[in-house]
Amino acid sequence: MTDEIKIKIVVFGAFGAGKTTLIQTIDPESKRVEANCAGGTTTVGLDFGRIQTEGRHIHIFGTPGQERFEFAREIIATGMDGAILLVDATTPPDHFTRHLSDTLHEAKVPFIVFLNKCDGAGANPAAFTGQFGTSEIHRVSAKDRRQSLDAVLRFAMALTPNPAAHYHHHHAQ
Numbered sequence: 001m002t003d004e005i006k007i008k009i010v011v012f013g014a015f016g017a018g019k020t021t022l023i024q025t026i027d028p029e030s031k032r033v034e035a036n037c038a039g040g041t042t043t044v045g046l047d048f049g050r051i052q053t054e055g056r057h058i059h060i061f062g063t064p065g066q067e068r069f070e071f072a073r074e075i076i077a078t079g080m081d082g083a084i085l086l087v088d089a090t091t092p093p094d095h096f097t098r099h100l101s102d103t104l105h106e107a108k109v110p111f112i113v114f115l116n117k118c119d120g121a122g123a124n125p126a127a128f129t130g131q132f133g134t135s136e137i138h139r140v141s142a143k144d145r146r147q148s149l150d151a152v153l154r155f156a157m158a159l160t161p162n163p164a165a166h167y168h169h170h171h172a173q
Contacts, residue, residue: 013086015065018142025048083111090120114140
């Protein structure tokens with residue numbers, strides 16, 4: 001069974017963008033994992049879901065949305081093959097979301113943008129055009145299973161898994 005490909009995708013986004021919803025929609029069996037960080041003083045909840053398709057095992061991790069969890073995001077993001085930046089279309093593009101986008105571009109991580117809540121009150125999807133460099137922007141409702149699954153699978157199938165990243169990242173100094 002060595003031909004099974006593992007893909008690690010990490011979902012980033014500001015607090016309230018819908019990361020937990022997206023992962024629960026994609027994988028109803030998804031788990032919320034409590035991780036102790038910084039000597040056990042802070043508990044960080046992160047979501048973990050799995051999809052299996054066409055010989056690919058896709059592991060999806062949701063990251064904490066608050067800026068103070070920068071270190072937790074860095075740990076979760078180690079060895080990722082791709083990322084999804086989830087954005088709430090009902091709020092204007094904010095500094096934090098741009099920071100996440102810039103960080104992903106600098107790290108040369110392939111990512112796509114999901115615009116969530118496009119049908120919400122005050123949603124302005126057009127405001128996000130051109131905000132994220134070369135990354136594709138998709139309107140995806142985090143509550144719509146087929147939409148979410150299709151978009152994630154299309155993205156995952158286009159990614160090139162980096163087997164070295166999964167097992168040897170701590171040697172690549």
